[in-house]
Amino acid sequence: MMRLEKRPQASRAFSYATPVLAVIATMVFGGALFAVLGKDPLASIMTIFWEPLFGDFAFYYRPQLLVKGAPLVLIAIGLSLGFKAGIWNIGAEGQYIMGALCGAGAGLAFYPAESVFIFPIMVLAGALGGWVWAMIPAVLKVKFGTNEILVSLMLVYVAEQFLASASLGLLKNPEGFGFPGSRNLQQYASAHNGELFAGSGMHWGVVAALIAVIFAYVLLARHRLGFAIRVTGEAPRAARFSGVNPTRLVLFCMGMSGLLAGLAGMFEVAGPAGQITIDFNVGYGFTAIIVAFLGRLHPVGILLAGGLMALTYIGGDIAQSQLGLPAAAIQVFQGMLLFFLLAFDLFTHYRLRLGRTEVA
């Protein structure tokens, strides 16, 4: 008989080993999946993990890792604060959209004026847009006790409608021959979040993501609020006794995650994406949930996890075109990562006992 036995204390070793084990298991089972599809498993895995980093065109793919990873890290850092405290903002995708809409809207309101103040105003607008969108579930939760998971998730679909509406109406490019989509901010110097050094992939969003990592690290390790977040997640009753105000904590965590998601959307629309379009959002807000957990809700872990996730996206596209792997197989591969992570995570809190159950 096998049975699970709760560990008296969470295993530190397993907590660190879990992500590594999950990646290895994903490679093994993903490789098996590719083999069943008739592709060379070793070549497939190599293409996904090696090609973007050290292949012939790594000079192009490495900067792309920053472009792809930055929004993931920025959003995941925000989410991790709430997740640590048991506050579940699942609607980062919506906050990301609203941040992009507000940021782009603020910038385009000034078009075609050029000024150094436009970009900072857009940053503020983007942050505000995401923050407001996250405050809706937060306020509903603290006032009426609604479930923030449901409300924040449903608001994603509302945000998508706003996005479609803005692409077709308010922000539509007047010179776009009636086609949907805003002006391209890449062609509007004051609003363009371009590369800081040509060919580096570094844009302000990458900088913001790195700052967020440091900020979150200091907050959690050194600040009273960080302590409140940790203790609320680990022992909610103890937190209450130690004077943590749960209302303020919900408002802070939801607001912060919304703000960072909004910033991510704003930097994306002003930089790599360039335009508000109907299909502007590509799931960063949802993928960031995986990134947050893959990174053990730890700022540095999230940084690494964001890079890893970006790698599977970029490598996955290369594998599609070079090896003819179907996109669905790549998505299964990415899904496996979270699945194995959660599976191995069990062993952080439980241990496997083989043999007969002793009768007490």
Next chain:
Amino acid sequence: MKFTTLMASAALALGLAGGAYAQDKTKVGFVFVGPVGDGGWTYEHNQGRLAVEKEFGDAVETVFVESVAEGPDSERVMTQMALDGADLIFTTSFGYMDPTINIAAKFPDVKFEHATGYKRADNVSTYSARFYEGRAIQGHIAGKMTKSNIIGYIGSFPIPEVIRGINSAYIHAKKVNPDVEFKIVWAYTWFDPAKEADAAKVLIEQGADVVLQHTDSTAPQAAAQEAGDVITFGQASDMAQYAPKPRVSSIIDDWAPYYIARTKAVMDGTWESTDTWDGIGAGMVGIGEITDAVPADVKEEALALKASIADGSYHPFTGPLKKQDGSDFLADGETADDGTLAGMNFYVEGIKGDIPN
């Protein structure tokens, strides 16, 4: 600009290193917005890709990446194909327009073909199909077939492409049935079976016994089948699995002839930047088999209409036509020019409701 130089030289270096290999095979890349198994838009583009492979055999190599998000992801995929030595890249969604232009500027020696857009460059062509020609035939059949005189229309997004289709279908339904009324539901998606099924059900509940769709899934067909006495038309792909009823005909996108011709042009070195907008005549728009659920005389009329559009003797937008607000659109005998059609953002007279924005 330094980056561009770097890219160009890297591509050049690769071109020299792999020269012998690159010379015998023309490499053609395809960037798809959906999965190749969507049964509609992307499926048909992939059929075109397979036709290129079949036509040229070992002389070409095709590669594709599916479900590529519009925006920076598509730029990366295009760059990757260009770096990997593609000679010709088809980008098959409107949202790839600016990315295609951006990447084409970095790879002046690679030819790009962008579907349904309007921005061109020396190495970027655009192409699209005159789907509204097929809509005219649908409208004719729909107008003849409806008993409730209510025709449902599932719109995707209120953009010129879709509005043109609605107008074309309405004009020809009205012509054969003056009492006809269009009910339009906007799904705000190109492909979402659940939403499309809901839209179809709403329309059927409102009395529609014909449902036209400008979305790509077969969900409306399934909803119509369930409801019983409702007819539909396949969209983008034949959707023949729902024939003979509810699906009584279809508009099929046939990209194969164009893809073959353009690949050939690259092989021959005769490729030039062009703007192609072909219809039934050139074979880019196909009309799927009209089933026996349609009376023989209606079928005959529909085929005659198809023939007259194909040979150019009839244009689906021929005056006299007025706009919805009652102002003049086309005088008697006048036909709409391509510029007007491309930017169409108004309903013709008789259609109720407003275009959302």
